[in-house]
Amino acid sequence: MSFRKTDDVSISLTSIFMKLVGLWIAANKSEQRVRNITVGYTMIAIIFGTWIQITDMCYSWGDFSTCIYITCNLLSLSMAFLKILVLLAHKEDFFRLILYLQERFLYADYNDYEKRIIIGCKRKCIFFVSFLTFSIMATLGAYVLKPIIANISRNTSDRILPFNMWVDLPLTVTPYYEITFVLQVLSLYHIGITYFCFDNFLCILNLHVAAQFRILQYRISNITDLMNRETLEINQRFSASSSCFANKYYETFKKCIRQHQALIAYCKKLEEVFNLIVLVQILVFSMMICLHGYQILIAKTSNIVRTIFICHISGCLCQLLMFTYSCDCIIRESLNIAIAVYRGPWPFLPSTTSGKMMRKDLTIVIMRSSVPCYLTGRGFFIVSLETYTSVLSTAASYFTLLKQRVEATS
Structure with a gap:
C-alpha cells in the first residue's frame, strides 16, 4: 500500500526513506517479505555500528577527546535503535496512523479556504x-x-x-580495506536514515493534525456555509418555521463534534506510539548539543571533524525545533476550538428542542477544548516550544561544566 500521487514532497521523500528502513505498509506478501528483510538489515547495520563504536571506546579509553567523539556516535546509534524498536512494537498502530493520514487528511473533500490551510501545512513540512x-x-x-x-x-x-576497527586482519591492505570501507559506509547511511526518517514523519503527522484543527475551527465558525441555501434563507427570514434551521444546524454541528472526537482520538494514538521516543529524545538532545559544541569549539580536531559536528548540530537544532514546534501547533490549534465556537450563529437559534441541545453541546465542546491535545515525554512533561528553550538552556549548562572540567585538567 502506498500513497497516491501527491504534490507533497515531504511525504514522498519520507516514505522513500521509511521503505529503505523497512517500516512501511506492504501491498502484498512479497512486498512484506522485502520489508522484513530490510528491517533485519537495518537492525544488523545498527548492531554492527554499535559494536564498532564500543570496541573503539574500549581501546581508546583514557583519550578524553576520542571518547567524547565516540560518545556522540553512540548517542545517535542508540536513538536510531530505540526508534525502530518502539515502532516495531507499535507497528499496527503506526500503520493505522499512516492510513488515517492518507484517507482523512490528505485526500479529503476541502473547499478553497481549507485547501489553502493544507497547502500552508505542506509548505511547513517541506521546509522542515x-x-x-x-x-x-x-x-x-x-x-x-x-x-x-x-x-x-x-x-x-x-x-x-x-x-x-580493532580486528586481527590487515584492514589497510587491498582488498580488505575496500571491503571494510564499503561495509562501514553502507551501515553509516542506513543508520543515518533510520535516525531521522521517523522524526520527519512525526513532524508531518503533527502539522497535519494541527491543520485539521484549523479546518475544524473554520467549519464551526462558518457552519452555515456547510448548509444548503434553502436553510440559509430560512435563517435570514426568521420565519415561524425557523426550527427547521435549528434542526439542520444541529445536524451539521454534530458532524463537527464527530470530527473533533476523531482528532482527539488520533492525538491520543500519536501519544501512545511516540511518547517513549519523545522522552528519550528530549533527554538525549541536551547531551548531544553539548558534546557537539565541545567538538566544534574546544576539542583539538581537524577541520573535517568540525564540519561533521557543525552539520550534525545544525540537524539537531532543526530536529528539536520541528519536533517542539509541531507539538506546540497541536496545543494551540486544539485550544482555539473553544474560540471558534463563539463565532458561530448560535445566539440566533430558537428555543426549540434542537436549539437547547445545541447550546448544551456547545458548552461541552468549550469545556473539552479547554484541555488541549498534546504529546508528552512518557507523561513526565508536555512537549511545546518551551521545551526547545529548556533543552538549549540545559545544553548550555552542560557545556559550561564540561568546559570548566577541560580547563581544570589542562
Whole structure:
C-alpha cells in the first residue's frame, strides 16, 4: 500500500526513506517479505555500528577527546535503535496512523479556504523535512570524506577507515580495506536514515493534525456555509418555521463534534506510539548539543571533524525545533476550538428542542477544548516550544561544566 500521487514532497521523500528502513505498509506478501528483510538489515547495520563504536571506546579509553567523539556516535546509534524498536512494537498502530493520514487528511473533500490551510501545512513540512534531511546527509557525507581526505597524504599501508576497527586482519591492505570501507559506509547511511526518517514523519503527522484543527475551527465558525441555501434563507427570514434551521444546524454541528472526537482520538494514538521516543529524545538532545559544541569549539580536531559536528548540530537544532514546534501547533490549534465556537450563529437559534441541545453541546465542546491535545515525554512533561528553550538552556549548562572540567585538567 502506498500513497497516491501527491504534490507533497515531504511525504514522498519520507516514505522513500521509511521503505529503505523497512517500516512501511506492504501491498502484498512479497512486498512484506522485502520489508522484513530490510528491517533485519537495518537492525544488523545498527548492531554492527554499535559494536564498532564500543570496541573503539574500549581501546581508546583514557583519550578524553576520542571518547567524547565516540560518545556522540553512540548517542545517535542508540536513538536510531530505540526508534525502530518502539515502532516495531507499535507497528499496527503506526500503520493505522499512516492510513488515517492518507484517507482523512490528505485526500479529503476541502473547499478553497481549507485547501489553502493544507497547502500552508505542506509548505511547513517541506521546509522542515528538507532542511533536516540535508543536514543529516551532509553529516554522513562528511563522515565519508574524512578518511578520503586523510588518506591523500598517506601510504596504502597506512590508510584509515571512517571508523576504527580493532580486528586481527590487515584492514589497510587491498582488498580488505575496500571491503571494510564499503561495509562501514553502507551501515553509516542506513543508520543515518533510520535516525531521522521517523522524526520527519512525526513532524508531518503533527502539522497535519494541527491543520485539521484549523479546518475544524473554520467549519464551526462558518457552519452555515456547510448548509444548503434553502436553510440559509430560512435563517435570514426568521420565519415561524425557523426550527427547521435549528434542526439542520444541529445536524451539521454534530458532524463537527464527530470530527473533533476523531482528532482527539488520533492525538491520543500519536501519544501512545511516540511518547517513549519523545522522552528519550528530549533527554538525549541536551547531551548531544553539548558534546557537539565541545567538538566544534574546544576539542583539538581537524577541520573535517568540525564540519561533521557543525552539520550534525545544525540537524539537531532543526530536529528539536520541528519536533517542539509541531507539538506546540497541536496545543494551540486544539485550544482555539473553544474560540471558534463563539463565532458561530448560535445566539440566533430558537428555543426549540434542537436549539437547547445545541447550546448544551456547545458548552461541552468549550469545556473539552479547554484541555488541549498534546504529546508528552512518557507523561513526565508536555512537549511545546518551551521545551526547545529548556533543552538549549540545559545544553548550555552542560557545556559550561564540561568546559570548566577541560580547563581544570589542562
